[in-house]
Amino acid sequence: EDLEGGTKHLYQNANSDKEDDICVSKDDGQCTKFKRLLRLEGHEVGHIQEVEIQDGKKHLMKTFNMKPLIFEIPDFFTEEECDRIIELAEVQGLQSSVTHNHDRSSGIRLLDRDGDRKLSLTEMRRTIEEGFDLYLVEEDLKKLYSELDLDVNQDGFISKDEMQRVSVPQMKAYLLNLIKEKPVKKSRMSSQTWIYPDRTNDPLVESFQQRISRLTQLPDIMINSNSYFQVVRYGKEGHYNAHHDSGDNFNYPCCHTVEHKKCEICRYATIMVYLNNVEEGGETAFPVANNETYDEEIFRNSGIMNLNQYCKHANLKLFPKKGTAVLWYNHFINETTGWMGSVDKFTWHGGCPVIKGEKWIMNRWIAASPDPKKDLGYS
Ligand SMILES: O=C(O)CCC(=O)C(=O)O
Ligand SMILES: [Fe+2]
Numbered sequence: 001e002d003l004e005g006g007t008k009h010l011y012q013n014a015n016s017d018k019e020d021d022i023c024v025s026k027d028d029g030q031c032t033k034f035k036r037l038l039r040l041e042g043h044e045v046g047h048i049q050e051v052e053i054q055d056g057k058k059h060l061m062k063t064f065n066m067k068p069l070i071f072e073i074p075d076f077f078t079e080e081e082c083d084r085i086i087e088l089a090e091v092q093g094l095q096s097s098v099t100h101n102h103d104r105s106s107g108i109r110l111l112d113r114d115g116d117r118k119l120s121l122t123e124m125r126r127t128i129e130e131g132f133d134l135y136l137v138e139e140d141l142k143k144l145y146s147e148l149d150l151d152v153n154q155d156g157f158i159s160k161d162e163m164q165r166v167s168v169p170q171m172k173a174y175l176l177n178l179i180k181e182k183p184v185k186k187s188r189m190s191s192q193t194w195i196y197p198d199r200t201n202d203p204l205v206e207s208f209q210q211r212i213s214r215l216t217q218l219p220d221i222m223i224n225s226n227s228y229f230q231v232v233r234y235g236k237e238g239h240y241n242a243h244h245d246s247g248d249n250f251n252y253p254c255c256h257t258v259e260h261k262k263c264e265i266c267r268y269a270t271i272m273v274y275l276n277n278v279e280e281g282g283e284t285a286f287p288v289a290n291n292e293t294y295d296e297e298i299f300r301n302s303g304i305m306n307l308n309q310y311c312k313h314a315n316l317k318l319f320p321k322k323g324t325a326v327l328w329y330n331h332f333i334n335e336t337t338g339w340m341g342s343v344d345k346f347t348w349h350g351g352c353p354v355i356k357g358e359k360w361i362m363n364r365w366i367a368a369s370p371d372p373k374k375d376l377g378y379s
Contacts, residue, residue, distance in 0.1 A: 036338035068346040076325030089231035094191035119158040229364040240351040242305035246330035247343035267365035274320040279357030285314035311352035
């Protein structure tokens with residue numbers, strides 16, 4: 001890259017051509033000014049910006065992709081720092097990762113999406129994905145059909161009559177057993193632990209806070225609240241199917257989208273750091289990146305969110321490199337409020353299966369409160 005010409009000044013703000021302040025009018029017609037939520041500018045793929053995230057040390061921030069916007073920051077951590085974080089996690093102990101948004105206790109809701117009163121293989125696959133967090137391929141479904149004698153006329157569809165023969169407890173037992181026997185079919189296979197900066201007397205953890213603050217330039221209150229981070233280890237075949245880090249995959253809507261209702265604080269940005277080099281596999285995949293259009297149904301029906309099987313179909317992949325940080329924004333900015341807007345659907349992402357070796361990452365999510373008044377001072 002042409003560093004001389006291509007390097008922009010520190011921290012160019014994507015919104016620099018717009019008003020920095022947002023006017024929120026009050027009843028008396030006066031207005032209170034807030035700063036817009038910052039979103040760094042990517043310019044174009046390959047663009048490099050110099051950033052000073054540590055005193056007296058220069059880092060490069062490279063635009064890896066525009067849709068969604070993804071930045072790569074090599075050497076965000078030194079090798080020793082990566083090893084130190086892994087050590088911290090190991091001392092604490094890691095637990096098997098679980099996904100919470102699946103209720104296996106309820107009955108099976110057979111999802112006849114197209115209303116033709118029979119279930120296609122795709123409809124059955126999605127019924128099982130959504131109800132059991134289990135990602136099956138055609139071969140697995142055929143086995144399920146034959147072992148439970150579901151598809152009596154063997155036409156590949158489960159009709160209304162065939163459906164009535166299904167013993168729900170039997171089918172549930174079959175699938176729960178499959179989860180136990182083949183954990184690799186689950187959406188996620190990894191172990192993890194949470195590290196809380198305020199409970200960890202470690203200068204590196206302190207410095208990490210400062211680095212992400214300087215990198216993202218988000219207000220201190222956003223950096224300092226929900227400041228815990230996750231360390232994840234994937235062993236052989238470990239993976240994480242495509243998901244959004246914020247918004248629609250949660251149990252409740254984002255707090256900034258609803259009033260007086262049960263909600264979750266949504267995660268404006270994700271910072272992920274690779275803590276080791278993976279011998280083979282373990283890429284971070286963005287299956288719909290750069291697609292011209294995005295349709296939720298088409299994507300979910302396509303099955304390619306199953307990265308465990310279809311990583312090769314993902315549009316965009318990042319290869320793990322020890323010490324490299326990756327930054328992306330899970331939400332757009334709402335142009336009217338200047339605050340967190342809708343989820344950027346193109347951020348569907350996950351971890352491809354580790355083929356050889358192991359993979360360690362750390363995840364740090366920066367949440368935005370529903371109320372800019374809380375996150376930003378009045379001006
Ligand atoms: O393992 C990866 O590369 C992605 C991990 C991820 O998306 C997550 O933990 O939320
Ligand atoms: Fe993620």
